[in-house]
Amino acid sequence: MRLITHLRHVDLAVPDYDKQLDFYSGVWGLTEVASDDGVSFLAAEGSPEQYIVRLRKDADKRLDLIAFGAQTPADVDALAERLGTAGVQLISTPGKLDTPGGGYGFRFFDLDGRTVEISADVALRTHRKLEPKESVPVRLSHVVLNAPDITATRTWYETHLGFALSDTLSSPYMGEVMHFMRCNPQHHSLAIAKGPHTSLHHISFELRGIDEYMYGTGRLLRSGTRMIWGPGRHLAGDNTFSYFLDPHGNTVEYTTELENLDEDTWHPGVHDFSQPEVTDQWGTANPMNELIAKESFNDPDRGVFIAPPI
Structure with a gap:
């Protein structure tokens, strides 16, 4: 049974954080919706997701994680149990998320060692319908x-x-x-x-x-x-x-x-x-x-x- 519903966000670590932030929030057309010291959350104007890209300042360039959505916290729990039973290495157990929009989720490594997050109950972001000729990501x-x-x-x-x-x-x-x-x-x-x-x-x-x-x-x-x-x-x-x-x-x-x-x-x-x-x-x-x-x-x-x- 498929428990994952959609792709939520992709998170990147970058050495030249300011240059990357200028790119994604400038010419690429995303909107910075939250930030902390060396971390920025970027949303798409037409998407109900709280953010679709997270940038984090780090000495190393890396893919921090890929996040997917699930329908309910029960589905999150079921996935965590399924993965744990199959011997997949869990990074965290299901619990409250403290990223924008909150929610309930957990993280694990995929076969190649990438960090993957599954979450449910993340609050929807107020978004809008884009106008004709408005050439920023939906x-x-x-x-x-x-x-x-x-x-x-x-x-x-x-x-x-x-x-x-x-x-x-x-x-x-x-x-x-x-x-x-x-x-x-x-x-x-x-x-x-x-x-x-x-x-x-x-x-x-x-x-x-x-x-x-x-x-x-x-x-x-x-x-x-x-x-x-x-x-x-x-x-x-x-x-x-x-x-x-x-x-x-x-x-x-x-x-x-x-x-x-x-x-x-x-x-x-x-x-x-x-x-x-x-x-x-x-x-x-x-x-x-x-x-x-x-x-x-x-x-x-x-x-x-x-x-x-x-």
Whole structure:
């Protein structure tokens, strides 16, 4: 039974905290809603989540954690018991959360040593409907993780957290390179990419529509932010993409129109990544190549099997 409902937020630790905060709260279009000494919580204007990105100042660049939602505290307890019984290493047991919006949750390490949080009863944030041409993120769309063994990581998320496989990217030369995973009808809230080490591949942010997505892409280009791939439209998920690098080399994406599936009838497909129309249906993006792929390998994560301090 699937107990996870959606992706809540992605938390990053960064050495150059002020530069990152300026980027995410400035040109990227998030809103700082709370802060403490060296910690900032950033919300999307159109999302009821209290925040979708947390930045924390640290000597090391790392992915602090990925947070998913559950429907009820009872579901949180059930997941904690399920994981504990299966031998998954828990970082904390279910209890009250002291982050914005409160709630009830716990943390644990996934197969590759990333910290994952599951929570319920987090207060909803007052949000609004974005206006036409308003090119800031509506919500957090999905997160993609690099893993040395993508089949093992995919199986772990299916077995322990109830994620379902939506589609796979493969190629004649590299084999399977990405698994798209869902926890609701959205084509993917999580994807596992083949990488040389455990790290963050990219974080994706949903915009209001195609027009807003293009306005946002243009704003980032005019700001001098480096775009590594796009604009285009993927085949798997049918979503648009523009990939940029944040000031610390994390890949972040503007997207829109990610496919919603009929889960009762959907059957996962395998798409040949070496075919240009698979990576970009429109043919407008620069061709995918090894240099673009290496950018999204990111630096090896310094936080593997080390819980964040907050």
